[in-house]
Amino acid sequence: MATEFGQLPKTSFSGEIGVIAHDSRNNSSLFARKTAEVFAANGIKAYLFNELRPTPELSFAIRHYGCKSGVVITASHNPKEYNGYKAYWEDGGQLIAPHDRNVIAEVQKIAGPQDVKWNADESLIEMVSDEIDNAYIAGLKSLCLSPDAVKTQSDLNIVFTSLHGTGGTMVPRTLKELGFANVTTVAEQDEPNGNFPTVVSPNPEEAAALKMALEQAEKVGADLVMGTDPDADRVGIAVRNTKGELQLLNGNMTGSLLVYYLIQRWNELGKLNGKQFTAKTIVTSALIKKISESQNVPCYDVLTGFKYIAALILELEGKEQFIGGGEESYGYLAGDLVRDKDAVMSCVLIAEMCAWAKTQGKSLYDVLMDIHAEFGFYLEDLISITKKGKTGAEEIAKMMEELRSNPPKTLAGSAVLTLRDYKLGKVTNLADGSQTETGLPSSNVLQFETADGTVVTARPSGTEPKIKFYFSVNAELNDKAEYDSVRDYLKGKIEAIQVDLGLI
Numbered sequence: 001m002a003t004e005f006g007q008l009p010k011t012s013f014s015g016e017i018g019v020i021a022h023d024s025r026n027n028s029s030l031f032a033r034k035t036a037e038v039f040a041a042n043g044i045k046a047y048l049f050n051e052l053r054p055t056p057e058l059s060f061a062i063r064h065y066g067c068k069s070g071v072v073i074t075a076s077h078n079p080k081e082y083n084g085y086k087a088y089w090e091d092g093g094q095l096i097a098p099h100d101r102n103v104i105a106e107v108q109k110i111a112g113p114q115d116v117k118w119n120a121d122e123s124l125i126e127m128v129s130d131e132i133d134n135a136y137i138a139g140l141k142s143l144c145l146s147p148d149a150v151k152t153q154s155d156l157n158i159v160f161t162s163l164h165g166t167g168g169t170m171v172p173r174t175l176k177e178l179g180f181a182n183v184t185t186v187a188e189q190d191e192p193n194g195n196f197p198t199v200v201s202p203n204p205e206e207a208a209a210l211k212m213a214l215e216q217a218e219k220v221g222a223d224l225v226m227g228t229d230p231d232a233d234r235v236g237i238a239v240r241n242t243k244g245e246l247q248l249l250n251g252n253m254t255g256s257l258l259v260y261y262l263i264q265r266w267n268e269l270g271k272l273n274g275k276q277f278t279a280k281t282i283v284t285s286a287l288i289k290k291i292s293e294s295q296n297v298p299c300y301d302v303l304t305g306f307k308y309i310a311a312l313i314l315e316l317e318g319k320e321q322f323i324g325g326g327e328e329s330y331g332y333l334a335g336d337l338v339r340d341k342d343a344v345m346s347c348v349l350i351a352e353m354c355a356w357a358k359t360q361g362k363s364l365y366d367v368l369m370d371i372h373a374e375f376g377f378y379l380e381d382l383i384s385i386t387k388k389g390k391t392g393a394e395e396i397a398k399m400m401e402e403l404r405s406n407p408p409k410t411l412a413g414s415a416v417l418t419l420r421d422y423k424l425g426k427v428t429n430l431a432d433g434s435q436t437e438t439g440l441p442s443s444n445v446l447q448f449e450t451a452d453g454t455v456v457t458a459r460p461s462g463t464e465p466k467i468k469f470y471f472s473v474n475a476e477l478n479d480k481a482e483y484d485s486v487r488d489y490l491k492g493k494i495e496a497i498q499v500d501l502g503l504i
Helices: 028-041 055-065 099-108 130-141 147-152 167-178 207-220 251-268 287-293 306-315 343-359 364-375 389-405 480-500
Strands: 017-022 045-048 069-073 085-089 125-127 158-161 183-185 224-228 235-240 246-249 276-281 299-302 321-327 331-334 377-386 414-421 426-429 435-437 446-450 455-460 466-475
Touching (some): 028 045, 028 069, 028 125, 055 069, 055 085, 130 167, 130 343, 147 343, 158 167, 158 207, 167 183, 167 224, 167 343, 207 224, 207 235, 207 246, 235 343, 235 364, 246 364, 251 287, 251 321, 251 331, 251 364, 251 377, 276 287, 287 364, 299 306, 306 321, 343 364, 364 377, 364 480, 377 480, 389 446, 389 455, 389 466, 466 480
Parallel strands (some): 017 069, 045 125, 158 183, 276 299, 276 321
Antiparallel strands (some): 235 246, 377 466, 414 426, 414 446, 426 435, 455 466
């Protein structure tokens, strides 16, 4: 289906259509071309981006062109040695059941390269024009909720880095078109380069990835630092704290800020009518739910992976309107323009939000403190434990089974009241043994909730030889002057939980 920001292409082709994009990784453009050729050899019309573009623009393009599917060649935020293949369905979201299983079943039918059709019908390959960039940017600009604030704070001092990836093709341009006139980039990291020569890992979740941007921001006195991963679906940010220092925010903090801003502005603009919702993954801060529900906006939990948020948007299409949401791993989305996490959109909204705060004499850090004072100080952390090889997989399975059969009775002195076993689909009240359904698809995840609202989640990684433990603790913030001391208390509480679980 076409979006309101673009029309279906003029084509007489009546068969299936796909669109293919790629990031800056080594050989990504080659692999994208080969993918288009295989599409065309199988009678599928292929729209091919001839230059690198962000993954979320690929998601947008699928619906814009009325495609059945889409592919982007990327390994997202992983180290330079990797490359990969993200597959999308006609709604613009990554594949979920049953489509993911059906695709793998087709792959398994192929015995070797000789079974692949390589002789492309070149007439079925069409290069994507600048029209898609213009339509995508027009869509992003339409999401602006505070145009007056952007105009007033057009000189907001912003430093952006693409970390040698696709963000450089869209973020500075979109910020400029929205009205921000004081955006500088980290020149050494502007050039697309699959070797990512200035960073150990191009992952904005890691503080080291934003080191050069932070250094430049200090030199120019920036209000805001933003950095995107190679395919521009994740963004890390830094803002000025109460001491005037640049402070990195984690994914839960940024996600909470964005949902707070979106709901505040929707409410102020009279756009809330009881038919909106937000969404987050089960390992993302419960603060987002509290913020949403304060304005009678339901917040739905989904399994880890943004494809489940996309699936929820599709399921509720025409019934409930998606305001925004995200996941703790630095991925966010607003509206239904795109059906995957979108760092380009996020950068635009974060800059707009920063301008909105500044018109009130506040920084985003001040707004975060306001949120914690109103809804509770929530603090999250994550530990990943690597267990390589067959024995490692067995160790991870044993750890999960031990937690499943012998859940901890207390964590940091607070009684564990609830066990959510997403593999079995059961929520167990540990006091009386009663059970209810999780209401979500099966996934090997365990979640414990204590009497004081602490949530601990154990989840084996689906792509790496790791088991991940997520921690969320909270406390009241009665006086913002106590912000640092409450934060330190919560950090100590997380450490106590990690000791209780034998993780440190």
